[in-house]
Amino acid sequence: MKKIMNSASTYVDDVLAGLVLAHPRLALGGSANRVVHRAGGARKGKVGITSGGGSGHLPLFTGYVGQGMLDSCSIGNVFEGPNVESCIDAIKIADGGAGVLRLYGNYGGDRMNFDMAGEFLEGEIETTTVLGTDDVASASPDEGKKRRGVAGIIYAYKIAGAKAEEGADLSAVTATAAKAVAATKTIGLALSPCQVPGSAKPTFEIAADEFELGMGIHGEPGLWRSKLKPADEIVDDMLSRLLEERPAGHGGRVSVLVNSLGATPLEELLIMYRRVAAKLRETGIDIVQPLVGHYATSMEMAGASISLCFLDEELEHLLSAPSGSPFWEVK
Amino acid sequence: MKKIMNSASTYVDDVLAGLVLAHPRLALGGSANRVVHRAGGARKGKVGITSGGGSGHLPLFTGYVGQGMLDSCSIGNVFEGPNVESCIDAIKIADGGAGVLRLYGNYGGDRMNFDMAGEFLEGEIETTTVLGTDDVASASPDEGKKRRGVAGIIYAYKIAGAKAEEGADLSAVTATAAKAVAATKTIGLALSPCQVPGSAKPTFEIAADEFELGMGIHGEPGLWRSKLKPADEIVDDMLSRLLEERPAGHGGRVSVLVNSLGATPLEELLIMYRRVAAKLRETGIDIVQPLVGHYATSMEMAGASISLCFLDEELEHLLSAPSGSPFWEVK
Numbered sequence: 001m002k003k004i005m006n007s008a009s010t011y012v013d014d015v016l017a018g019l020v021l022a023h024p025r026l027a028l029g030g031s032a033n034r035v036v037h038r039a040g041g042a043r044k045g046k047v048g049i050t051s052g053g054g055s056g057h058l059p060l061f062t063g064y065v066g067q068g069m070l071d072s073c074s075i076g077n078v079f080e081g082p083n084v085e086s087c088i089d090a091i092k093i094a095d096g097g098a099g100v101l102r103l104y105g106n107y108g109g110d111r112m113n114f115d116m117a118g119e120f121l122e123g124e125i126e127t128t129t130v131l132g133t134d135d136v137a138s139a140s141p142d143e144g145k146k147r148r149g150v151a152g153i154i155y156a157y158k159i160a161g162a163k164a165e166e167g168a169d170l171s172a173v174t175a176t177a178a179k180a181v182a183a184t185k186t187i188g189l190a191l192s193p194c195q196v197p198g199s200a201k202p203t204f205e206i207a208a209d210e211f212e213l214g215m216g217i218h219g220e221p222g223l224w225r226s227k228l229k230p231a232d233e234i235v236d237d238m239l240s241r242l243l244e245e246r247p248a249g250h251g252g253r254v255s256v257l258v259n260s261l262g263a264t265p266l267e268e269l270l271i272m273y274r275r276v277a278a279k280l281r282e283t284g285i286d287i288v289q290p291l292v293g294h295y296a297t298s299m300e301m302a303g304a305s306i307s308l309c310f311l312d313e314e315l316e317h318l319l320s321a322p323s324g325s326p327f328w329e330v331k
Numbered sequence: 332m333k334k335i336m337n338s339a340s341t342y343v344d345d346v347l348a349g350l351v352l353a354h355p356r357l358a359l360g361g362s363a364n365r366v367v368h369r370a371g372g373a374r375k376g377k378v379g380i381t382s383g384g385g386s387g388h389l390p391l392f393t394g395y396v397g398q399g400m401l402d403s404c405s406i407g408n409v410f411e412g413p414n415v416e417s418c419i420d421a422i423k424i425a426d427g428g429a430g431v432l433r434l435y436g437n438y439g440g441d442r443m444n445f446d447m448a449g450e451f452l453e454g455e456i457e458t459t460t461v462l463g464t465d466d467v468a469s470a471s472p473d474e475g476k477k478r479r480g481v482a483g484i485i486y487a488y489k490i491a492g493a494k495a496e497e498g499a500d501l502s503a504v505t506a507t508a509a510k511a512v513a514a515t516k517t518i519g520l521a522l523s524p525c526q527v528p529g530s531a532k533p534t535f536e537i538a539a540d541e542f543e544l545g546m547g548i549h550g551e552p553g554l555w556r557s558k559l560k561p562a563d564e565i566v567d568d569m570l571s572r573l574l575e576e577r578p579a580g581h582g583g584r585v586s587v588l589v590n591s592l593g594a595t596p597l598e599e600l601l602i603m604y605r606r607v608a609a610k611l612r613e614t615g616i617d618i619v620q621p622l623v624g625h626y627a628t629s630m631e632m633a634g635a636s637i638s639l640c641f642l643d644e645e646l647e648h649l650l651s652a653p654s655g656s657p658f659w660e661v662k
């Protein structure tokens with residue numbers, strides 16, 4: 001697969017340099033220049049929220065740094081978690097004296113490094129952890145804590161970010177982030193792989209007329225593979241798996257995210273969204289603040305994911321609060 | 332190439348249905364439901380602006396309907412211009428009694444149908460025409476009127492839209508649109524083709540290690556084909572071609588659009604933008620309101636374009652005026 005790049009070894013640093021040039025509200029810091037943070041720095045007295053992960057998923061994760069969302073984000077090489085040093089830097093940069101929530105996707109390497117960073121800062125900065133676990137295809141409901149984090153984590157960024165902006169303390173922001181994660185379910189489908197810069201091969205192989213339901217964003221195995229089907233049929237299957245996880249007594253308002261993994265165009269996301277909207281209406285569910293576009297990608301991978309965030313009054317209020325990140329702005 | 336769709340024959344109508352469901356400020360109208368317009372309808376006394384073109388380029392063209400931009404947009408099948416009837420409908424819907432500017436890309440089929448629509452409405456609605464001709468690779472500077480319109484047309488939408496919103500009359504809005512088109516230059520590069528739904532073959536063929544400079548968004552031949560080169564080298568070539576067209580006496584402020592043709596990820600647009608910003612700084616040019624993302628695509632085609640809009644005081648003022656289209660919002 002063709003890349004517009006200077007070299008595999010400069011890919012990530014060139015991307016980050018471009019990101020902060022294009023978005024002056026973001027700045028680059030940390031000892032290895034692998035932390036993106038709000039240009040103004042931490043806000044004194046506000047709970048900080050930091051995230052992080054591998055590169056190759058823009059606008060995830062760094063594109064959600066901004067007012068009412070993340071304060072900082074540590075970033076690794078493509079599909080590799082940030083190193084401990086960058087996690088430490090990101091926590092320090094996010095700290096405004098009221099503690100820092102580490103809010104990131106449930107992947108082993110990320111977890112190890114964020115945990116070590118928290119231990120390193122023990123006694124200096126109070127930290128808590130919430131892991132994104134929205135991918136319903138990655139483990140069964142009774143093993144929910146084993147699930148991977150994918151596109152739906154942006155709901156937790158938005159909702160916890162708004163809570164912190166309101167002046168809540170660390171334990172309340174942490175509880176709200178956990179509530180947002182628990183309320184958000186995602187399922188993806190893959191059509192074609194991507195290729196890590198410098199790697200000789202694509203991330204996986206798939207026949208020219210096949211798709212895979214539930215495949216992870218790095219090519220982790222999904223639920224099943226099949227010949228391509230009509231979009232409505234695919235969406236119905238995806239939706240029914242998400243609706244199975246609707247919380248008991250849920251009030252009937254959701255936010256929907258239909259997300260491209262990269263090469264799948266907006267046209268096809270809208271074909272999917274049309275069906276999602278029709279089916280949810282049939283089910284008596286109202287859609288609030290839908291998002292359709294490129295929110296969490298794997299470079300040039302073709303495919304898409306659907307996320308539902310099952311709202312209650314508090315979550316809906318926080319979802320609609322102002323936010324000023326470059327890729328999710330609410331005014 | 333794999334599509335998430337129900338069938339080739341329903342592709343466009345499914346997309347449009349999804350578009351207006353996801354963006355309630357847009358509505359679908361016209362006798363064949365192929366006109367996207369502002370949900371509130373035309374504003375009495377304001378000059379209307381209509382555009383149109385083939386499907387397959389989202390967010391172009393329909394995604395730029397909204398306050399301070401387009402009033403309506405007629406849309407054809409994938410890579411086919413809107414039919415005369417839809418052009419007539421779109422002009423009528425855009426008409427608030429002060430005349431309607433037809434502002435669209437310079438392609439033969441579109442021109443014929445928009446011209447016939449204007450003639451049909453003669454005596455009823457006053458119309459004028461400005462054609463997008465920003466693609467510098469499609470004809471030499473002395474044949475500027477033969478150039479095709481590509482991504483840069485969104486600057487004309489934004490600038491003429493703001494002028495109309497200020498209450499200017501049809502001739503002033505038309506002159507401003509023409510000025511914005513003249514001030515905007517684009518060059519593209521293609522890495523891989525896309526495929527029209529229902530078609531057996533991709534739009535063109537290109538070797539696995541090649542790219543083509545200046546190729547059009549439907550696969551129209553470009554300037555030259557070569558083995559892939561480092562991004563900075565490619566950007567330098569593209570920029571020097573754009574800067575050759577810098578108007579004499581230009582004051583040194585530009586807006587820059589780095590646009591993905593579809594599959595090329597945000598990462599690689601930012602690698603390009605980093606170089607654009609560095610080179611323009613060297614040249615003593617200041618960047619205003621940069622845009623980096625998916626603004627005018629060809630479905631899953633890989634490639635990118637760079638547009639420069641050479642600003643003067645009036646253009647910069649209109650560029651920063653409020654606008655409320657789903658894919659270019661200024662507050």
